[in-house]
Amino acid sequence: MISMIYACDENGGIGYRNKLPWPHIKEDMVHFMNTTKNKIVVMGSNTWFSLPGAPLKNRINVVLSSKAIDGPDHVLNKSPTEVIEYLQKLYNKEIVIIGGKFLYNVYKDVVDVIYLTEISGKYPADTYMNNFNILEKFEMVEEQEYNNIEIPIKTQKWVRHEKFN
Numbered sequence: 001m002i003s004m005i006y007a008c009d010e011n012g013g014i015g016y017r018n019k020l021p022w023p024h025i026k027e028d029m030v031h032f033m034n035t036t037k038n039k040i041v042v043m044g045s046n047t048w049f050s051l052p053g054a055p056l057k058n059r060i061n062v063v064l065s066s067k068a069i070d071g072p073d074h075v076l077n078k079s080p081t082e083v084i085e086y087l088q089k090l091y092n093k094e095i096v097i098i099g100g101k102f103l104y105n106v107y108k109d110v111v112d113v114i115y116l117t118e119i120s121g122k123y124p125a126d127t128y129m130n131n132f133n134i135l136e137k138f139e140m141v142e143e144q145e146y147n148n149i150e151i152p153i154k155t156q157k158w159v160r161h162e163k164f165n
């Protein structure tokens with residue numbers, strides 16, 4: 001299975017100066033870890049460099065880049081389709097696209113599932129997602145609200161709707 005996971009604020013903001021636009025939200029980080037653990041995480045080079053400097057633990061870290069990068073399990077300079085074929089031959093695990101915008105746009109038409117976190121509030125951003133455009137062929141099957149925290153969030157699971165296939 002191929003999925004993707006992202007978080008956005010009320011403006012659709014997902015990034016600012018190659019970081020997340022909002023302050024640290026523990027509940028969303030825990031959700032991200034639980035959703036991706038023991039899976040293959042695929043990211044673009046900008047997202048890799050936005051991480052604290054080490055691979056994400058307990059996951060197979062795959063970075064797409066035309067450059068040599070130290071640290072990930074795989075650095076691939078292949079077409080989006082070749083990347084999926086290559087990883088599916090090597091592993092029998094879910095592939096999760098974890099960003100950033102470039103990768104979400106490339107893979108949005110092939111993922112089966114989207115894990116979305118809605119972050120309450122609006123934050124300065126320079127990178128945006130158009131949720132309406134991304135989710136139009138998906139339906140929400142799960143939602144969990146975290147209201148009693150400093151920045152309330154909703155975590156959602158969307159699956160590709162059969163009628164669009």
Ligand SMILES: NC(=O)c1ccc[n+]([C@@H]2O[C@H](COP(=O)([O-])OP(=O)(O)OC[C@H]3O[C@@H](n4cnc5c(N)ncnc54)[C@H](OP(=O)(O)O)[C@@H]3O)[C@@H](O)[C@H]2O)c1
Binds near residue numbers: 005007043
């Ligand atoms: N809110 C969220 O959930 C979330 C999640 C992740 C990231 N983000 C944010 O998103 C922003 C980064 O997004 P972005 O769109 O700028 O960058 P990105 O998608 O992380 O990386 C794009 C780069 O990856 C490399 N690449 C992509 N596809 C490739 C392929 N098939 N083969 C070889 N190289 C390939 C290219 O760079 P090179 O070839 O030059 O290396 C490309 O410029 C940051 O602000 C980050 O904080 C937000």
